[in-house]
Amino acid sequence: MLEKPTKSASPSSPASGHDVRTTREARPDDFAGVRDWVFDLDNTLYPRHTNLFSQIDQRMTSFVAEFLQLPKDEARTVQKDFYRRHGTTLRGLMMEHAVDPDAFLEYVHDIDYSWIDPDPALGAVIAALPGRKFIFTNGDRRHAERAARQLGVLDHFEDIFDLVAADLVPKPAAETYDKFLGLHRVDAAHAAMFEDLARNLEVPKRLGMRTVLIVPPNFEDTFGDVWEHEGQDGAHIDFVTEDLATFLRGIS
Template sequence: MKTTKTASPEDFAHITEWVFDLDNTLYPHHTNLFSQIDVKMTEYVSNILQLPKDEARALQKKYYLEYGTTLRGLMANYQVSADEFLNYVHDIDYSWLDPNPALGEAIKALPGRKLIFTNGDTKHAENTARQLGILDHFDEIFDVVAANLVPKPARETYDKFKALHRVDTQKAAMFEDLARNLEVPKEMGMKTILIVPNNFEPTFSEHWEHDGATDYVDYSTDDLTQFLTAITR
């Protein structure tokens, strides 16, 4: 697995704040759990706006690109209930995820606080982490509701996260599967780690490396458990 540079325990000796994205970060991308949410979002848009599925999906993706989340786009253009939307799209089968005791042990071994920072809601984060068997290792969850429904990568959301949880960003590391969501953390002084799909493909590598992502990605890995184990060894 290629990394932007080799991670060592010394590089992370000062870290006491461990911040993790949720979807496609705490579980492998190939698990494809988020595909269920994706389908549910299309259904929701189709139902509430009375659109054919293909038009609903196109609008869903348009809003995601323009607003950061489909929900934010729907709220900006239609009077939708955030609670209703979040409950609907997160009504999924979590058994797709296999418990990951090795990841749990790796997170438990990290010195300091562990936090989940997600564009989903707390219930989804808890259900996901519980299914993985790692929920008890986290101290706090900062969700999109706590962010006033303003998703990453908006700077104001990171500022709110930092203030609410009193995070010392100079002693923090953030793990994310989307490179664009690491730009602000890097500017705030955090160590940044990009979680990429297993068997990292060159085409994917070229995509995030050539859009300037290397300016704010310190490390990349396709094995979170292995990475955490290596820096705490």
């Protein structure tokens, strides 16, 4: 497990360009009193190197290209702009072009889930956590169920809070976290949230949750857009880990 982000005196990795971060063992008392464990799905429960989201990303570009009648390169620029400004590509399409969300979600999640390798070790450590476990995703329930089932962890979760349950308002909107907490009667002071995007942990931290950022090994520059890494050194990040199962094992 990696500590809360800090600048290190060690030189940066020449391959990644990110500062090296110090490490320590996870301690159960860091999460004492946590009764509700909240996990993002994509690139959090299943690792980014699985590259499953690349299929969704490509299908989003194709959808935008067809819907807006744009060449693929222009569609990709528009897609990424929507994602950054609105939280999801879908939200941008809805706000600016009144797209049918059901049609979008069905299209972009028509992918091959066999890319995910089952992870029984992760399933076992999630099952061992005290209290309830939730998946909180900007995708839809069907996508979350398929991915979690392929990973081998679906049966360990109390429920899935998806984009539809959030009335199609994605993280990091504060109202979406409030809706999740209210629906499941989660006390933020006794909850922990695991995410791969630092900006999606700002509201949970403000609400009193413990926050854990999931990053790929060696902080490869190849994972996602550069702006997605903004805020990794923020005070709203309590812990950073590149191995979710090992982190959870340390605090179980």
